[in-house]
Amino acid sequence: MTRADYYAVLFAALLLPYLYISQWTGDEAGINATIMNGGETTQVSLAHDHTYEIDGALGTSIIKIEGGKIRFAASPCLGKQCIHSGWLQHAGEFAACLPNRISVAVLGEEPRFDSINF
Amino acid sequence: MSDKPNSTAATKSGITMTTTPDDHLIAWLAALAIAIHIIESVLPSPLPGVKPGLANVITIAVFILYGWRTAVWVSMLRVLVGSILIGTFLSPTFMLSFSGAVASLIVLWLASRLPGEGLGPIGLCLLAAMAHMFGQFYIAYLLFIPHDGLFKLLPLLMTAAVIFGIISGIIVRSMLQHLDKRKNDTTTIISPRNEQEK
Amino acid sequence: MKPLWLSLLLIATLGITACSEAPPQVHKAKLFTLGTLVDVSVLHPDEAATQQAVEIVESELAIINTQWHAWRDSPLTAINQQLALGETVTIDAATHRFIKQAQTLAADSNQLFNPTIGSLVERWGFHSDDRPNGAPPTKANIDKLLKQTPSMTNITLTETTLTSNNPAVQFDFGAFGKGYAIDRAIEQLKQAGIENAIVNAGGDLRAIGSKGKKPWRIGVRHPTSAGVIAAIETDGDESVFTSGNYERFFDFDGKRYHHIIDPRSGYPANNAVSVTVIHHNAATADAAATALFIAGVKEWPKIAQQMGIDQVMLIDEALTIYMTPQMAQRIHIEIDDAQIEIVGDNG
Numbered sequence: 001m002t003r004a005d006y007y008a009v010l011f012a013a014l015l016l017p018y019l020y021i022s023q024w025t026g027d028e029a030g031i032n033a034t035i036m037n038g039g040e041t042t043q044v045s046l047a048h049d050h051t052y053e054i055d056g057a058l059g060t061s062i063i064k065i066e067g068g069k070i071r072f073a074a075s076p077c078l079g080k081q082c083i084h085s086g087w088l089q090h091a092g093e094f095a096a097c098l099p100n101r102i103s104v105a106v107l108g109e110e111p112r113f114d115s116i117n118f
Numbered sequence: 119m120s121d122k123p124n125s126t127a128a129t130k131s132g133i134t135m136t137t138t139p140d141d142h143l144i145a146w147l148a149a150l151a152i153a154i155h156i157i158e159s160v161l162p163s164p165l166p167g168v169k170p171g172l173a174n175v176i177t178i179a180v181f182i183l184y185g186w187r188t189a190v191w192v193s194m195l196r197v198l199v200g201s202i203l204i205g206t207f208l209s210p211t212f213m214l215s216f217s218g219a220v221a222s223l224i225v226l227w228l229a230s231r232l233p234g235e236g237l238g239p240i241g242l243c244l245l246a247a248m249a250h251m252f253g254q255f256y257i258a259y260l261l262f263i264p265h266d267g268l269f270k271l272l273p274l275l276m277t278a279a280v281i282f283g284i285i286s287g288i289i290v291r292s293m294l295q296h297l298d299k300r301k302n303d304t305t306t307i308i309s310p311r312n313e314q315e316k
Numbered sequence: 317m318k319p320l321w322l323s324l325l326l327i328a329t330l331g332i333t334a335c336s337e338a339p340p341q342v343h344k345a346k347l348f349t350l351g352t353l354v355d356v357s358v359l360h361p362d363e364a365a366t367q368q369a370v371e372i373v374e375s376e377l378a379i380i381n382t383q384w385h386a387w388r389d390s391p392l393t394a395i396n397q398q399l400a401l402g403e404t405v406t407i408d409a410a411t412h413r414f415i416k417q418a419q420t421l422a423a424d425s426n427q428l429f430n431p432t433i434g435s436l437v438e439r440w441g442f443h444s445d446d447r448p449n450g451a452p453p454t455k456a457n458i459d460k461l462l463k464q465t466p467s468m469t470n471i472t473l474t475e476t477t478l479t480s481n482n483p484a485v486q487f488d489f490g491a492f493g494k495g496y497a498i499d500r501a502i503e504q505l506k507q508a509g510i511e512n513a514i515v516n517a518g519g520d521l522r523a524i525g526s527k528g529k530k531p532w533r534i535g536v537r538h539p540t541s542a543g544v545i546a547a548i549e550t551d552g553d554e555s556v557f558t559s560g561n562y563e564r565f566f567d568f569d570g571k572r573y574h575h576i577i578d579p580r581s582g583y584p585a586n587n588a589v590s591v592t593v594i595h596h597n598a599a600t601a602d603a604a605a606t607a608l609f610i611a612g613v614k615e616w617p618k619i620a621q622q623m624g625i626d627q628v629m630l631i632d633e634a635l636t637i638y639m640t641p642q643m644a645q646r647i648h649i650e651i652d653d654a655q656i657e658i659v660g661d662n663g
Contacts, residue, residue, distance in 0.1 A: 002235045003235070007241075034265070113544065115521050115534050117534050
């Protein structure tokens with residue numbers, strides 16, 4: 001290992017904890033989630049059980065909300081990684097079906113609506 | 119390997135192509151890279167299509183032995199041919215491989231500008247793997263999932279990249295030692311290209 | 317060389333941090349004016365400019381509130397007095413503009429939007445900041461006022477004068493003034509260089525721009541229960557106005573009387589529970605929401621078309637949701653088991 005190699009390892013050793021701390025801290029329980037389909041975002045509440053059928057780039061993904069949790073129940077992709085991500089519940093939890101361009105994220109503090117009309 | 123003579127082949131159009139032993143090695147390495155690329159495509163990942171970059175082993179080895187230009191060739195060959203063979207040419211997976219490869223090559227180019235001894239195989243593989251992952255991640259974020267939630271995966275992906283980077287660095291190092299031993303076991307003339315890039 | 321390494325490290329770290337953007341900071345201010353609570357949301361990088369913009373909105377709304385107040389002594393009540401005496405009123409350009417728009421909207425709505433029935437509204441007790449109490453007006457009272465048939469067709473408007481050939485005409489711009497005020501406020505914001513904002517006056521709003529990379533998200537309140545019945549993401553410059561029977565009302569003898577009076581019957585309109593309209597101009601959206609509420613389940617498509625409104629959602633007493641196809645594309649119904657009917661092709 002050259003001296004430069006050691007610097008490279010040092011850099012990696014500093015970067016990793018930084019990434020964990022900056023992206024993972026903040027542990028509020030999620031009450032809303034966003035479903036993103038291509039460029040469109042829909043906010044959904046995790047308070048009520050619901051099943052969504054979303055048409056993505058590849059086909060229809062089924063997203064289920066149950067007991068305050070959300071997950072991909074079915075998806076037309078090959079790998080089914082999205083489904084294997086399981087139930088999402090806490091703020092920041094995330095699953096995506098890349099081939100179908102659909103992703104789900106549980107929200108934290110962001111307000112659900114910017115203004116209420118009545 | 120450099121002790122083999124050049125070969126000559128006549129093509130149908132009558133043009134004669136002469137290939138050097140180095141060309142053979144590069145072609146062989148490129149084929150190996152493509153094979154690794156294909157194998158890697160079946161590995162699971164938290165974010166589909168984002169790969170740890172094992173094929174980087176070949177890119178780095180080529181970079182060290184033959185310089186940056188050749189590394190670019192092999193890398194681009196790997197991404198293009200690999201995707202055509204798998205059937206993902208111009209698909210999202212292709213974009214991800216391509217951006218990962220480009221990011222690694224940029225980092226390698228920067229590394230080649232370093233004065234002094236510069237980086238060894240471990241440092242190169244580590245940085246290239248991190249660049250590779252970062253390039254893939256960013257393209258995934260920009261083009262496919264512009265969702266802030268995606269960043270929650272970045273620490274995991276980067277950790278995988280660092281681990282695979284160091285492992286590939288160790289692999290490259292022993293590869294080079296093995297090649298060196300073979301070179302020293304036979305009487306050969308070191309090709310001028312080797313001397314230029316060091 | 318150490319400096320090169322360090323700078324590479326720095327650039328890489330900065331690059332990664334730059335990618336993960338914090339959510340945009342929206343400046344929110346609450347003002348009490350126009351007889352209601354006004355919420356102003358502004359997204360602008362300059363804190364001082366934002367503060368100034370909010371103050372501009374506040375003064376603009378205050379001006380309109382003072383000028384067009386339907387019952388407190390104001391230029392409008394003075395006009396009403398003059399018109400009742402058959403006098404010709406001299407008006408300025410701003411007044412002309414205001415009344416002209418109201419006149420056009422009234423005509424387009426077949427006079428369902430009728431801002432000349434101030435006497436009737438007053439008789440119902442809605443000329444007050446408080447909730448009316450006591451009995452509703454008798455049928456005799458109402459019929460007497462109805463017989464006088466005040467309407468915008470009685471008005472003759474020139475660039476500088478205003479006359480009425482019906483002394484019963486008493487302006488009350490409740491169904492239009494708020495929208496007009498919001499339009500003015502938004503114009504002021506735009507002039508001040510603000511591109512992303514929402515001005516929400518008592519639930520009715522106009523939104524411009526977006527919240528950073530995401531659109532403004534508007535929740536439409538459920539007419540009969542807590543919570544939100546629908547969500548709308550605004551696109552560009554749009555107004556969202558809702559007229560509902562739950563906004564201003566009083567109860568007497570177990571019956572509810574709300575403030576949207578049908579000028580044809582003299583009684584609160586009862587052919588809908590709420591109407592939501594999306595349109596660029598807030599004043600138009602305001603008048604349209606009222607007119608379509610009065611038109612009710614049967615007549616709203618025709619009136620909407622006349623007024624140039626293509627995004628309508630009407631909810632009736634059974635909580636059936638009627639929508640134009642254009643509205644159905646925009647809006648996201650947030651409740652389960654909603655009864656939805658898409659009504660015709662409005663174009």
